[in-house]
Amino acid sequence: MELNSVKETDVLVVGAGPTGLALACDLARRGVRALVVEQSDALFPGSRGKGIQPRTMEVLDDLGVVDAVLASGGTAPVGMVWQNGARQGEHDMFERPGPTDSAPYGEPWLLPQWRTQQILHARLTELGGSVAFGTALTGITQDEHGVSAELSTGTVRAAYAVAADGGRSTVRRALGIAMSGEDVDPAPMLVADVRIPTLDRLNWHVFPGDGAGYLAVCPLPGTDDFQLVGQCTDGEPDISPAGVRALVAARTHLTADEVTEILLASDFRPRAAMAERFREGRVFLAGDAAHVHSPAGGQGLNTSVQDAYNLGWKLGQVLRHGAPGSLLDTYEEERLPVAAQMLGLSTRIHRGEEQRGAATMQLGLGYRGGPLASGSAGALEAGDRAPDGPLPGGRRLFDLFRGPHFTLLAVGTDAELPLLEGELVHVHRVEAYEPYGKGLFLVRPDGYVGWAGEDTTGLSDYLAKVTRC
Known part of the structure; x- marks a missing residue:
């Protein structure tokens, strides 16, 4: 970006750590223009967030980088x-x-943070995106139509902005959002x-x-x-x-x-702290800008990447597919309780009050009872993580989910399915499978069951909340 130029974009992402890069990759594959700015001249060179939990591996699978992660780590x-x-x-x-x-x-899979960032940056470049290094944010304002950010290289106008600029977040401070917590040690x-x-x-x-x-x-x-x-x-x-x-x-x-x-x-x-809110108008906080963890238990980077994964599809639906703006309210409603839960877990592990176990793998996290969870069927309730599973021909359920779309699964049932046009919702029938039982399951783009039922009653109402079909 040329000095003193004014640039327009859909989403301004401040920070090119794992959170910002994962979000930018997700937005790029949805056709959302994102400008990623990073104050440093290069990606972070250290290994700090080296532990990738199984749920985050599933996120990286969906983003198309898990093969590189597996090849580089151990x-x-x-x-x-x-x-x-x-x-x-x-x-x-x-x-x-x-x-x-x-x-x-x-x-858990070990991979130095610098290598995780290299892999995500390469994927972003492959998707047509880039990072503006050596670009600092010096001020941010907003109105009902968008966000104006003053950068060291000029002015940017965006529909939305995301603070992914770490625990000392410049954006969070500029918004006046307090962060409270305690020293863990x-x-x-x-x-x-x-x-x-x-x-x-x-x-x-x-x-x-x-x-x-x-x-x-x-x-x-x-x-x-x-x-x-x-x-x-x-x-x-x-x-x-x-x-x-x-x-x-x-x-x-x-x-x-x-x-x-x-x-x-x-x-x-070592500190455990969380922002009092994850949103101020058209600006969202994600990753360490929203919550800071003790390194014990390996929850910080993982919770952060999953913030990005939750927010990315919602921004895409609003900006590209006509979803109501109220969909963005669900980011804080879903992620703030999860962040609080993970902060408590990492603090207890640091203090020796709890051992690393199933909870640290984050496979049991979900959004039951949340604003985007409706219904139940078979073995699952809306808000649950959608399990993987084998399919004929060597394919897997994750192969069906991979990409920016919703997936309507008819599992072990001949219930009539709606005719859904376009690429927003993919429809598949599969045989009965124990982790699902039998029923209809609408899997969100982030791999959680949004709606479930024995027939399609309520499905169209749910889709109206998240997209325009």
């Missing part, structure tokens, strides 16, 4: 506890139920990407610390790097290369010289 290694330079035994930090027909991604943390050639990559190495604060060193799949996370109970972290090496030497059997490279280091205080 399963989380089993923890190895060390004491006085000796291995004390393995401790697995995760439940690993394994893949099933209904849930094909059976455990009084001790600050150091996180660094390092190389330690003498340390094996078979385990996630944990050094309890004997009161001085723990240290964990996790091999990052697809790289030669480790992510180092250290608790600093005796003062502020020293994030200089010498400080990182000194911490390793003090807490482990390794010498400072064995840390051959420090690629990136930063400090933070």
